[in-house]
Amino acid sequence: MESTTEYPIKTAGYNMVNDVPVFNEDNMLADIEKALEDSAHQFTTLDYIYLTEEDNTLVGVISIKNLMACGDKSLKARDIMIRDMVTTDVTNDQENVVYLALSHGLKSIPVVNEEKGFMGVVPYDTILQIFNHEVQSDVFNFGGIFHRVGDEYTTIHSSALHMIRSRLPWLIIGVIGGTLAASLIAQFEELLSSFIALASFIPVMVYMSDAAGAQTEALIIRSMALESHLNVRKYLAREVVVATTLAAVSGLFAAFLAYMTRQSLILGVIIFLALFLSIIASVTINTFAPIILKKFNYDPALATGPLATIFSDIATLAIYLAVAMTLLRGA
Structure with a gap:
C-alpha cells in the first residue's frame, strides 16, 4: 500500500x-x-x-x-x-x-x-x-476570523495578541467595505433627501439580500463538501428557479408592507423591483464565489462571512438606489 x-x-x-x-x-x-x-x-x-x-x-x-x-x-x-x-x-x-x-x-x-x-x-x-476541525473552521469563517485549524482558539488559552490578529483583518476589510457603501449612498444624497422614505427601507433591503445570500452560501458549500463531483450546471439551474421564486415572493411582500405603511404606490414598486433584483444578485454572488474559489483550489468556505456580506451589501445598495432614481425621474 x-x-x-x-x-x-x-x-x-x-x-x-x-x-x-x-x-x-x-x-x-x-x-x-x-x-x-x-x-x-x-x-x-x-x-x-x-x-x-x-x-x-x-x-x-x-x-x-x-x-x-x-x-x-x-x-x-x-x-x-x-x-x-x-x-x-x-x-x-x-x-x-x-x-x-x-x-x-x-x-x-x-x-x-x-x-x-x-x-x-x-x-x-x-x-x-476531522469533524471537530471542519466545524471549528466553518464557524470561524462565518464569523470572519482568520484561524488555522489545529490551533487552539479559546478565551482562556489564547493570548490577547493572537485573538487580535485573528479577528482584526476582516474587521478592517469590513470598514473598507462600509466606507465604500457610505460613499455610494453619498452619491444619492439629493435623491434620499427628496424622498426620505427611501432611506428608511435601506436596512430592510440589506437584511433581506444578506439573508437570502447566506442561505444560498451555506447550502452550496455543504453540497460541494459532500459531493466531490457536484453537477454544477444542474445545481445552478435549480438555484435559478429557487432564487427567482424567493425574490418574487419577498419583493411582493415587502412592497405590500411599504405601501401599507407609507401609502405610496411608487415606493411599493421601487421596493419590489429593487428587492427582486437584489436577492437575485446576492444569490448569484454567493453561489459563484465558492465555485470560483474551489476552481482555483481555495477553500470555498473563504467565501463566507464578511467578504460575501460586503459584496452583497454594495450590490444591494447600488441596485436599490439606481432603481429608485430611474423610477422617480420618470414619475
Missing part, C-alpha cells in the same frame, strides 16, 4: 491508515479469529475486517461483532461478509468521509482507488478529529 503522505492534505488518502486487518474472502472464520488473537496489537483499528480478492480488490467487510457472534467458525469469510459496502475514493475530501460515517453509522470508512483496490481505512478517531 502507498504512503498516506503521497496524497493531498484534507483528502481521504491523507487521513487513512494501512495497518488494519485484511484477509482473503476464502479464509475460514476460525483462521481469521486465530490470526487476530495473535496479531491484534499490530492494528490501529479493529472495528472491521476487510476482505479482498487476490488482486487486492475490496469485496466485503465483516464487523468484529458479527465475527465473534457467528457460531460456525468453519464458514468462509465470504459467507457472512457484507458486500454492499460504503467506501470512499482516495482523493475524496475529508468532509465527505465524515458525512459518510455519520450518515451510515459507521466507525470507519474503507478507502479504495479507481480500480476499487483496497488502500486503507479512515478510522473513527480520525473521523472525529
